[in-house]
Amino acid sequence: MKPEPNGDLSQASDEELVRLVCLGKRELFGHLVGRYQRSVYHIVQGILGNPADSEEVLQESFLKALQHIGGFRGEAQFRTWLTRIAINEARMRLRKYRPKLHDSIDEAPEEGMDMRPRELRDWQPNPEEKLAEAELARLLEKAIRALPSIYREVLVLRDLEHLSNEEAAQALGISLPATKARLLRARLMMRDYLTPHFQHRWHHRLLDRFAQLRRHP
Amino acid sequence: MIRCEDVLREVSNYIDTEVTEDLRHQIEEHLRGCHNCTVLVSTTRKTVSLLSSSRILELPSDVSQRLMQRLAVHWS
Ligand SMILES: [Zn+2]
Numbered sequence: 001m002k003p004e005p006n007g008d009l010s011q012a013s014d015e016e017l018v019r020l021v022c023l024g025k026r027e028l029f030g031h032l033v034g035r036y037q038r039s040v041y042h043i044v045q046g047i048l049g050n051p052a053d054s055e056e057v058l059q060e061s062f063l064k065a066l067q068h069i070g071g072f073r074g075e076a077q078f079r080t081w082l083t084r085i086a087i088n089e090a091r092m093r094l095r096k097y098r099p100k101l102h103d104s105i106d107e108a109p110e111e112g113m114d115m116r117p118r119e120l121r122d123w124q125p126n127p128e129e130k131l132a133e134a135e136l137a138r139l140l141e142k143a144i145r146a147l148p149s150i151y152r153e154v155l156v157l158r159d160l161e162h163l164s165n166e167e168a169a170q171a172l173g174i175s176l177p178a179t180k181a182r183l184l185r186a187r188l189m190m191r192d193y194l195t196p197h198f199q200h201r202w203h204h205r206l207l208d209r210f211a212q213l214r215r216h217p
Numbered sequence: 218m219i220r221c222e223d224v225l226r227e228v229s230n231y232i233d234t235e236v237t238e239d240l241r242h243q244i245e246e247h248l249r250g251c252h253n254c255t256v257l258v259s260t261t262r263k264t265v266s267l268l269s270s271s272r273i274l275e276l277p278s279d280v281s282q283r284l285m286q287r288l289a290v291h292w293s
Contacts, residue, residue, distance in 0.1 A: 026292035030285065037284060038276045045274040055280050059287050066291055122256045123263060128270070137273040144273075159268040165235070184229035191264040198263075 014078035021069055029066050036079060037062075039161050040086045046156030047090040049145040057093050061086040076170055083163070083171040087153060094149065127198035143193040151186035158183055219243045224254045232262050 009017065009031055021029045037058070044057040065082050072081050128136060144152055157168040169179040224244055230236045231244055248255050 027289075029288065029292065033285065033288060037281055041276040041280070042274045051280075055283070058280065059284055062284065062288055063291070066288065120253050120256050123260050127263060128267060133272065136267070137271050140268060140271050140273050155268070159265050160274070162269070165233075180230060180235075184226070187229050187232075187261055187264055188225075190268070191261050194264060194267070195260065198260075 015074060018069060018072055018074075018078055021066075026066070029069070032065075032078070032082075033062055036082055039079070040082065042160050043083060043086050043153075043156055044090045046144060046152055046160065047087065047149060048093060049141075049152075053093055053097070057086070057089050061089045064089065077167070080163075080167050080170050083157070083161075083167075084173070087171060091149075121195060121199040123195070123198040124200055127194075130198065139194070139197060143190055146193055147186060147189055151182055151189060154179060154182040155186040155190065159187070219247050221247075221251060221254055224248070224251075225257065228258055228261050231258065232265060 009020075009028060012020075012031070014032060014035070017028050017031050021032075040061055041054065041058050044061065045051070045054040048054050048057060061082070065085050068085075072078065076084075124130060131139065144155065147155065153172060154168060157163045157171060158165070163171065165176060165179050165183070168183075169176045172179065174182075219240075224231075224247055227236055227240065227244065231241065234241075236244070248258060
């Protein structure tokens with residue numbers, strides 16, 4: 001589609017907006033910001049886990065994208081290109097301010113680690129009903145923060161932002177098999193973390209049974 | 218015949234329906250006879266769905282406003 005210069009651009013494709021921004025209509029970059037600010041914030045928050053750092057990195061990511069928009073060649077989707085910038089900015093921030101704390105992005109073992117889940121206890125049928133929405137969100141954020149950063153990155157891209165495996169691999173600059181291997185590990189670690197909060201407890205089952213018996217003796 | 222370790226290695230791909238038809242059948246066959254793997258698949262799937270449906274790491278509106286203000290300098 002070819003929107004008129006002053007027409008409604010809310011329906012224009014990302015690529016069309018990028019083209020117009022490059023032609024000098026820089027204010028149209030605001031549409032792209034509107035589309036992806038949530039997603040970029042998710043990603044940098046997921047990596048950094050700290051609202052103040054995340055806000056700065058959010059701003060820097062979009063500034064960098066605007067500065068370098070002429071270098072966007074369209075071999076990836078705009079979103080993937082932007083995501084890659086945001087990931088790099090967030091990683092740089094981690095290295096710069098927390099060199100000691102930061103768990104190695106490049107050196108974590110991909111294979112050979114024992115992945116057997118410790119918990120094979122089943123969950124309650126509707127775990128989301130056990131906690132209030134805000135409480136559940138806090139628990140999930142805590143669980144994400146507990147992951148080493150390479151797993152946090154892939155989990156946020158795939159399961160929060162719903163990028164495909166291929167897009168996530170491109171954004172992370174790693175191979176497709178490595179992406180899938182990290183995602184597997186990340187999901188299993190999340191599951192392990194959450195299990196104690198949601199598992200069926202034998203004494204609850206017993207109490208339920210008891211309550212039933214009392215209702216229908 | 219696939220084993221529990223194979224299910225563990227493929228659970229994430231299985232949930233994403235990124236396994237071949239043949240492997241999917243083999244996994245489902247295994248699940249019918251293995252309680253542990255059934256729990257593994259269902260709880261991992263639930264983990265993924267909790268993440269997708271929850272409202273976490275939300276962008277606060279003041280953060281969004283400051284972002285636009287900072288960027289607008291570059292086009293006004
Ligand atoms: Zn099994």
